[in-house]
Amino acid sequence: DAKTTQPTSMDCAEGRAANLPCNHSTISGNEYVYWYRQIHSQGPQYIIHGLKNNETNEMASLIITEDRKSSTLILPHATLRDTAVYYCIVSAGGNTDKLIFGTGTRLQVFP
Amino acid sequence: DAGVIQSPRHEVTEMGQEVTLRCKPISGHNSLFWYRQTMMRGLELLIYFNNNVPIDDSGMPEDRFSAKMPNASFSTLKIQPSEPRDSAVYFCASRGDAQWGKLFFGSGTQLSVL
Numbered sequence: 001d002a003k004t005t006q007p008t009s010m011d012c013a014e015g016r017a018a019n020l021p022c023n024h025s026t027i028s029g030n031e032y033v034y035w036y037r038q039i040h041s042q043g044p045q046y047i048i049h050g051l052k053n054n055e056t057n058e059m060a061s062l063i064i065t066e067d068r069k070s071s072t073l074i075l076p077h078a079t080l081r082d083t084a085v086y087y088c089i090v091s092a093g094g095n096t097d098k099l100i101f102g103t104g105t106r107l108q109v110f111p
Numbered sequence: 112d113a114g115v116i117q118s119p120r121h122e123v124t125e126m127g128q129e130v131t132l133r134c135k136p137i138s139g140h141n142s143l144f145w146y147r148q149t150m151m152r153g154l155e156l157l158i159y160f161n162n163n164v165p166i167d168d169s170g171m172p173e174d175r176f177s178a179k180m181p182n183a184s185f186s187t188l189k190i191q192p193s194e195p196r197d198s199a200v201y202f203c204a205s206r207g208d209a210q211w212g213k214l215f216f217g218s219g220t221q222l223s224v225l
Contacts, residue, residue, distance in 0.1 A: 032212055044202075091212065098166075
C-alpha cells in the first residue's frame with residue numbers, strides 16, 4: 001500500500017473551514033483514498049473516501065488533485081466536537097484488503 | 112444496529128496471566144479486524160479475518176498472541192502469558208462486502224498488565 005504524509009497537528013477556529021492535507025505521491029491507479037478520524041478514547045470513525053473525483057457527504061468533502069498525488073479533507077464549519085486525530089489512508093480495496101493507519105493529523109478546534 | 116461490541120471494556124491483570132478479549136461484529140459483516148493502539152506505536156493491525164478465515168496475521172507480535180473466529184458473530188484475541196508491554200487499547204472492527212473500505216470500530220478494550 002502507498003504511504004501517506006500528513007502534518008502532525010493543525011489548529012482551526014470554530015465555525016471556520018478546516019482543510020487537512022495529505023500527500024500520497026506513490027499512489028497506484030487502483031488505490032482509493034480513505035479518511036478516518038479518532039476522537040479521544042474512541043474507536044476510529046470512517047469519514048469519506050474517493051478514487052479520482054471529489055466527494056462530499058454529510059460529514060466532509062474530499063478534494064483529490066488531478067494527478068492523485070495529494071488530497072484535502074475539508075470540514076466546512078468546524079466545531080469543538082471535530083477535535084480529533086484525522087487519518088489519511090490509501091488502499092486498493094477489496095474483500096481481503098487491509099487498512100493501515102499512520103500517525104495522522106491532530107486537529108484542535110478552538111473557540 | 113448495536114454496532115461492534117467488545118468486552119470487557121477494561122481489563123486489569125497481572126503479568127503471566129491469560130487474557131481473552133472478545134468481539135461481536137455487526138451482523139452481516141464478513142470481515143473482522145483486530146488492532147492495537149499505544150502511544151508509542153500508534154494504531155497497529157494485528158490480524159484480520161474474511162469469512163471467518165484468517166487472511167493476514169503478520170501483525171501479531173509473537174506466539175503469545177492468538178486469535179480465533181469460530182463463527183461469523185464472534186471473535187477472540189488471547190494473550191498467554193500476558194506481559195506489561197501488552198498494555199494497550201485493543202480495537203475490533205468489522206466491515207461488509209458492499210463497503211470494503213468502511214470499517215466500523217468497537218469502543219475498544221483498555222488492557223493494563225501489571
